[in-house]
Amino acid sequence: MRPNGPAQRAIREAQNKSLRLLEHMTGLDRGYLSRIERGLIRHVADPSVQTIADALDVPIEAIIHKEKT
Structure with missing residues (x-):
């Protein structure tokens, strides 16, 4: 997965x-x-992304970049 680092930092x-x-x-x-x-x-x-999302109590979609289809 591609993490959205700035979003993760902002939430944290x-x-x-x-x-x-x-x-x-x-x-x-x-x-x-x-x-x-x-x-x-x-x-x-x-699993690492899910662990971070769980710790921040946000859906995983809040801290990843959406994949282009």
Whole structure:
């Protein structure tokens, strides 16, 4: 999946969650989460994206780019 890093960051910040807290909630490395948010990682495994969405309590569609058909 193609993560929408800026959307993920905006949601996280709106919820007043730090990267450190998101790391704790997801079990994913803080540096990895930061690179996703900065758009440096273009493809993320589906389970990781779902884990982030669950931690942010948003539908997965809120933090990914829609695939063009």
